[in-house]
Amino acid sequence: MSAAAATSVALPDDTLLTVEHLTMRFGGLVAVEEVTFEAKRRQITGVIGPNGAGKTTLFNCITGFYKPTTGRLSLHRDDGPPLLLEQMDGYLIGQKARVARTFQNIRLFPGMSALENLMVAQHNKLMRASGFTFLGLIGMPGYRRAEAEAKEKAVRWLERLGMVNLADDPAGSLPYGAQRRLEIARAMCTDPVLLCLDEPAAGLNPRESAELNHLLLEIRDQIGIGILLIEHDMSVVMGISDHIVVLDYGRKIADGTPTEIQRDPAVIRAYLGEEEKDDR
Amino acid sequence: MTDAVMRTALPAKKPNIYVEAFKEASVTAVLVFLLSVYMVGLQTQASQGQPLSFTTRFADVFWACILVPCGRYLIALDRQGLHLPALIGGIVSFVYLFGVGTFGLAGSLAYDTFPHPFDEPMVNIIFGLGGIYIFGAAYHGTRTRRHGGLTIDQREAKEQRSASWARRMSGILGPMLVGVAVVIPVFMPFSPWSGATRQVVETLVLILTYVMLGWGLNIVVGLAGLLDLGYVAFYAVGAYTYAKLSTELGLNFWECLPLAGILAASFGVMLGFPVLRLRGDYLAIVTLGFGEMIRIVLINWQDFTGGPNGIGSIPKIDFFGLPFERKAPPGEDTFASFFGLDFSTSHRVFFLYYVILVLALITNFVTIRLRRLPIGRAWEALREDETACRALGINPTNTKLTAFAIGAMFAGFAGSFFASRQGFVSPESFVFIESAQILAIVVLGGMGSQVGVALAAILLIGLPEVMRELSLYRMLFYGMCMVLIMLLRPRGLLAHREPTIQLKKRGYSR
Ligand SMILES: Nc1ncnc2c1ncn2[C@@H]1O[C@H](COP(=O)(O)OP(=O)(O)O)[C@@H](O)[C@H]1O
Numbered sequence: 001m002s003a004a005a006a007t008s009v010a011l012p013d014d015t016l017l018t019v020e021h022l023t024m025r026f027g028g029l030v031a032v033e034e035v036t037f038e039a040k041r042r043q044i045t046g047v048i049g050p051n052g053a054g055k056t057t058l059f060n061c062i063t064g065f066y067k068p069t070t071g072r073l074s075l076h077r078d079d080g081p082p083l084l085l086e087q088m089d090g091y092l093i094g095q096k097a098r099v100a101r102t103f104q105n106i107r108l109f110p111g112m113s114a115l116e117n118l119m120v121a122q123h124n125k126l127m128r129a130s131g132f133t134f135l136g137l138i139g140m141p142g143y144r145r146a147e148a149e150a151k152e153k154a155v156r157w158l159e160r161l162g163m164v165n166l167a168d169d170p171a172g173s174l175p176y177g178a179q180r181r182l183e184i185a186r187a188m189c190t191d192p193v194l195l196c197l198d199e200p201a202a203g204l205n206p207r208e209s210a211e212l213n214h215l216l217l218e219i220r221d222q223i224g225i226g227i228l229l230i231e232h233d234m235s236v237v238m239g240i241s242d243h244i245v246v247l248d249y250g251r252k253i254a255d256g257t258p259t260e261i262q263r264d265p266a267v268i269r270a271y272l273g274e275e276e277k278d279d280r
Numbered sequence: 281m282t283d284a285v286m287r288t289a290l291p292a293k294k295p296n297i298y299v300e301a302f303k304e305a306s307v308t309a310v311l312v313f314l315l316s317v318y319m320v321g322l323q324t325q326a327s328q329g330q331p332l333s334f335t336t337r338f339a340d341v342f343w344a345c346i347l348v349p350c351g352r353y354l355i356a357l358d359r360q361g362l363h364l365p366a367l368i369g370g371i372v373s374f375v376y377l378f379g380v381g382t383f384g385l386a387g388s389l390a391y392d393t394f395p396h397p398f399d400e401p402m403v404n405i406i407f408g409l410g411g412i413y414i415f416g417a418a419y420h421g422t423r424t425r426r427h428g429g430l431t432i433d434q435r436e437a438k439e440q441r442s443a444s445w446a447r448r449m450s451g452i453l454g455p456m457l458v459g460v461a462v463v464i465p466v467f468m469p470f471s472p473w474s475g476a477t478r479q480v481v482e483t484l485v486l487i488l489t490y491v492m493l494g495w496g497l498n499i500v501v502g503l504a505g506l507l508d509l510g511y512v513a514f515y516a517v518g519a520y521t522y523a524k525l526s527t528e529l530g531l532n533f534w535e536c537l538p539l540a541g542i543l544a545a546s547f548g549v550m551l552g553f554p555v556l557r558l559r560g561d562y563l564a565i566v567t568l569g570f571g572e573m574i575r576i577v578l579i580n581w582q583d584f585t586g587g588p589n590g591i592g593s594i595p596k597i598d599f600f601g602l603p604f605e606r607k608a609p610p611g612e613d614t615f616a617s618f619f620g621l622d623f624s625t626s627h628r629v630f631f632l633y634y635v636i637l638v639l640a641l642i643t644n645f646v647t648i649r650l651r652r653l654p655i656g657r658a659w660e661a662l663r664e665d666e667t668a669c670r671a672l673g674i675n676p677t678n679t680k681l682t683a684f685a686i687g688a689m690f691a692g693f694a695g696s697f698f699a700s701r702q703g704f705v706s707p708e709s710f711v712f713i714e715s716a717q718i719l720a721i722v723v724l725g726g727m728g729s730q731v732g733v734a735l736a737a738i739l740l741i742g743l744p745e746v747m748r749e750l751s752l753y754r755m756l757f758y759g760m761c762m763v764l765i766m767l768l769r770p771r772g773l774l775a776h777r778e779p780t781i782q783l784k785k786r787g788y789s790r
């Protein structure tokens with residue numbers, strides 16, 4: 001395994017997520033093996049690798065959809081000790097740890113409108129405001145205010161993504177690019193500290209893809225959260241990532257800044273190897 | 281011989297469609313004969329003091345064996361692209377049979393002047409409805425042939441049109457139904473059917489009970505998307521709660537009502553907790569099992585539930601302390617004496633009617649409100665995609681449990697009402713068929729559509745009541761209605777979904 005240590009020395013309090021010796025086995029198949037890396041606040045950490053490298057599986061472990069076979073996932077907080085994600089129930093990772101994600105094959109609520117999708121994302125906040133439904137049912141003003149705020153926030157995101165005019169349309173009938181954007185907006189509406197995006201540029205045309213990169217940079221710089229970005233295509237991720245982790249056959253083969261990764265012989269080999277496979 | 285010539289001349293041609301259709305019709309004839317010869321042909325008669333005997337109805341079998349294959353023949357031709365015979369045959373048989381049957385039902389003498397295949401008017405009507413089905417299928421066939429198959433866009437547009445139609449209809453029908461429901465008992469005595477006022481109101485009470493149950497189950501099935509086949513269990517819990525509390529502790533209806541709701545809701549949580557991590561079919565099977573379990577416990581726990589005999593002489597509902605009795609115990613008032621009215625048994629029926637109307641409307645109102653609250657949105661989101669909900673930090677188990685519990689609570693209210701109306705509960709009232717019937721109301725009404733559910737309840741509960749005299753045939757008719765609704769409006773009578781929050785007000789004209 002080629003050791004590729006991160007050169008940029010970050011302040012310890014900047015570390016958001018540490019993944020240590022993460023292994024995920026499905027029967028005899030080892031989808032992720034002994035992966036160790038860090039993701040930092042206010043940084044875009046790219047995770048790249050050929051198809052089947054284990055990127056999505058890694059995400060599923062981080063977001064609680066799979067229980068890792070071994071390894072430790074810690075999410076660092078300003079207040080209090082780090083949360084151990086591998087021990088948390090799936091939905092709590094979204095609720096307590098505030099790790100949000102999107103899916104490789106879009107998972108919106110297709111029958112609900114775009115606006116409703118963003119309202120559902122603010123569920124936990126609104127549940128508290130509605131006094132776990134009881135106060136909301138009798139129409140307390142506190143809840144109404146909270147709902148109006150949530151709606152405003154949703155609308156702000158729709159405006160930012162240029163899709164206010166689609167707010168009342170069912171999410172399932174939106175154009176593909178709009179669905180991808182809406183899914184990101186939905187994840188952002190949960191007020192995450194870490195945003196995990198699984199191939200968000202897949203199926204987008206070059207213009208949409210450029211817009212997406214712009215959006216991600218904006219989220220990083222203005223909101224200041226950490227982003228974990230899976231990309232299958234290396235060129236997309238090179239431009240915007242601060243740091244890149246490369247997986248191949250479940251193992252980390254490189255870890256460093258985009259320039260380092262581009263020169264890494266192991267990465268070149270892995271990708272050339274894939275190119276050959278594609279040419280078949 | 282001509283057939284043989286044709287075959288040699290055009291070897292590539294498909295087999296003659298008339299012959300094919302005839303073959304299909306013959307198979308149908310055999311099937312109809314086999315099915316009907318015992319079930320329709322022989323009718324057992326048990327009269328007092330005499331051995332079991334039977335009468336024959338072979339004429340009916342004969343006509344069924346003629347008419348059904350004829351219909352099959354027309355449909356087979358229609359499938360092959362020959363729509364005209366089906367169009368004509370369908371509409372003619374509909375008009376004739378339906379018309380004759382209606383004369384018969386109305387008791388008109390004209391019934392005997394027209395020849396009709398079946399003695400029972402209703403059976404003629406049912407066969408007439410078969411005719412309209414054939415016509416409908418053929419009409420649909422001509423349309424799709426003319427326009428070709430539907431593209432995805434066209435299908436979407438069609439669905440949208442159908443949804444906006446449903447939305448408009450709901451907008452009009454909803455307030456209308458509520459208005460009619462409120463005034464019906466008042467106007468009944470002045471209507472031509474004043475003689476039957478009591479029966480009509482009693483039927484309406486039954487319908488409204490099912491409307492309420494439908495709305496309650498709609499929360500579980502329509503909103504949260506949890507297929508619950510044991511809903512009647514919670515109805516039973518509510519009914520037995522009232523029965524026990526009123527007979528043993530002497531609590532009145534209004535005291536029992538909230539307790540029944542709470543108890544049913546806790547049963548919902550108790551049963552829901554272990555099963556709600558299952559999805560789809562598995563959940564359906566387990567809820568079915570739980571529903572039956574409750575019933576079997578009711579049968580076997582003799583000491584507590586009275587076993588198969590149930591619990592009798594349950595106090596009937598009173599008017600906030602004033603009983604609906606002819607004579608009150610000395611020193612107390614009855615409803616009639618308090619208001620200075622003459623005693624009438626209808627008073628209680630009228631009161632029951634308004635109680636269930638209010639209970640049902642509360643169910644409706646609460647459901648509509650819940651939908652617009654975060655919990656309601658989470659239910660719908662869970663129905664759409666549970667995985668995505670999890671990723672958003674929504675606790676799926678709790679969310680499902682609330683849906684289950686709230687649905688169960690309304691069933692508990694309805695059950696308690698049922699017990700106070702009947703004055704008697706037994707496990708027989710809570711069989712699986714009841715669950716299936718409530719589910720049918722929800723599905724046929726259009727899942728999630730409040731007005732649709734009310735309409736379906738009126739149709740499915742009201743029609744069989746109206747046609748009580750027809751005894752067994754009404755089940756046939758009932759099945760037919762369900763098939764027709766599913767064919768014509770596969771998503772339910774009034775299937776549409778209103779967004780729970782909107783950016784722009786939708787300006788549609790009524
Ligand atoms: N639930 C699962 N069960 C069995 N094998 C799985 C499962 N999920 C992923 N895998 C396997 O793990 C490997 C990595 O898959 P994945 O993480 O989806 O790759 P990537 O996202 O990098 O393309 C693949 O070989 C895949 O077949």
Ligand SMILES: [Mg+2]
Pocket residue numbers: 055056057104
């Ligand atoms: Mg993947």
